[in-house]
Amino acid sequence: MVSFGHAAYFAAGGYTVAVLAQHGIDAALIAWPAAVVVAALLAAVVGALSLRTTGIFFIMITLAFAQMVFFALVAVKAWGGNDGLPLDARSVLPGIDLRNASVLYFVCLGLLVAFVALAAQLVESRFGMVLRGARSSERRTLALGFPTFRYKLIAFVVAGAGAGLSGALWAEYARFVSPDMASWTRSGEFLVMVILGGLGSLAGAVYGAAVLLGLESFLAGFTEHWMLPLGAILLVIVLFAKRGLYGWLAGTNDG
């Protein structure tokens, strides 16, 4: 199941931080959890409706919700509308100076490691077994007695919460949020990262993000038309390494 609307939760997280800052709440320990909760709630609503469908319909419904979020953000004048909302300063984390760029980097890295570790644990848990079973054969998993919808919804909410956290961190980094965060090209970028790295593996998504952003800066150093060679590289990967870079590196039998 591929969600084409993860930008919506990314934006939800970013805007939560920005709007709280606008109202004078700049404590990271309040703003970041709030961002996660707002994104998770949004994902719960979208998931409850979209997970009743599968395949192309699921992709379209998740996309439609993301577009609704995008246009809603454009419409809200109090949050800057189309122009977005700048943050006067980064949030405050007790004892850690987020104004320092490398400190912010390591905070982000630490949270990434924590989230990946959490997700990896989840995959190996009883809950994860049901989820993997449903991915492989939903019919069998239902026949065993698992209400698969509930499991998929929880996974969807966890993914939305993660996107919300990354949106919050993005807002801190850029000190700016705009409806662009929820645009469908952003969702597409997330998907490219996942496909590049390898669908269905946690490490793959991390590799994919790193490789995509790395390639982007590398190619942009040569030409302003860097998207052209990037597209060609993507094409080759999709055609020849169907399990993505990670699947290719890790061998054929390791999921």
Added chain:
Amino acid sequence: MAEAALAVSGLRKAFGALVVSDDVALEVRTGECHALIGPNGAGKTTLLAQLAGEVVPDAGTIRFGGRDVTRLGPDARARLGIARSFQITTLIGDFTAEDNVALAVQARSATSMRFWKPAARDAALREPARAALVRVGLGARAGTRASDLAHGEQRLLELAIALAQEPAVLLLDEPMAGLGHDESHAMIALLREIKPAVAMLLIEHDMEAVAELADRVTVLVSGRAIASGSYAAVRTDPRVREAYLGDDG
């Protein structure tokens, strides 16, 4: 007399003009094997799908231990104690044999909302899973990926999964399909051993298996139950001979 474990009455299902279940009634008691036979396209698998909750009937009722389950979905029925095997092997291919069974054990244990402890080292899941594998003779293959098992082994794994669900009603969709001679005999012996504890509904083309296992046989032709009785009585029924068994009966 106690109520049957599974009782079906007036069951009707049509896909457009094609009637696949036409006023079907049958029951299965605990300790009994009720075989469902009939030519291809008679509606046997669709009937089983209705009993399992995958297909919703147009009319009629399905009762499980006296309780009306006609409107329940497949997951709810499985939790009540109705297990099924699939005609076309439906395993989780990238799980090991043991993982496949462990998932079934987990479904019975009511606590799958555990997000932290690794399921692979969970003795509460692993021990019953291994026991079920040993019971069907797959003990040595526990660590093999389900998709790497031979066909006969996959059929046995299907059965081990159903057993691990500890069902009261066991719906078997052609468990002998594709098995060799020796494998069929092993499967028959295994089903005979399981039979006393469950109500078994068996769809099967292998007449040797039906003769060995079935206490009652219902013959389904074009969605209608045209005859029901002991195997000996059914095979001599002229309507059945005409419709199904043909000359080789």
